Amino acid sequence: KAGVTQTPRYLIKTRGQQVTLSCSPISGHRSVSWYQQTPGQGLQFLFEYFSETQRNKGNFPGRFSGRQFSNSRSEMNVSTLELGDSALYLCASSLERGSSYEQYFGPGTRLTVT
């Protein structure tokens, strides 16, 4: 069974631009979560999607948004990029919602904002 895939793996953008990241969960998994990871803050929860609906959201500004499609694939969008948005963006999928379900992480998208 294929793991979680994320595209692109690396991205360089300039301030003010917008970016869209993609995540394909493990087949059959319905929950997709997004995380931002930086050296200073560690892993921080962005949002969770389940059945095409955002179920939880972390403490990030409205510039960060996402969506989930009927096939459970998810996209994350960041508008008006800032230098501080440079980070590794991780997507994780799980079979169902709930903390008892194992999360499987993708390899991440490394975003650099210049």
Place this chain on the structure above:
Amino acid sequence: KNQVEQSPQSLIILEGKNCTLQCNYTVSPFSNLRWYKQDTGRGPVSLTIMTFSENTKSNGRYTATLDADTKQSSLHITASQLSDSASYICVVSERGSTLGRLYFGRGTQLTVWP
């Protein structure tokens, strides 16, 4: 305030030696605790998951312990190998919570030297 603290922040050991990483948490009510291994530039991979009633769990050379009374966990690595060089992240979830209530430690960066 729910928090997860890991120590040490970084650790260097020689190949073949053992080491122990610490995780202290204040998350309540407690549901489960996970240890993840994250190689540089990759997504985290789950090593162990423990619930309230479990006080030890092994995965090959990795052994995790949990003391739910003192809210402490440790990850012991036996006979370290060069491939153990990675960041080890402790994650604690609240009982009855969805994925939005995961609390992440900032990780311990382990370097194994030959």
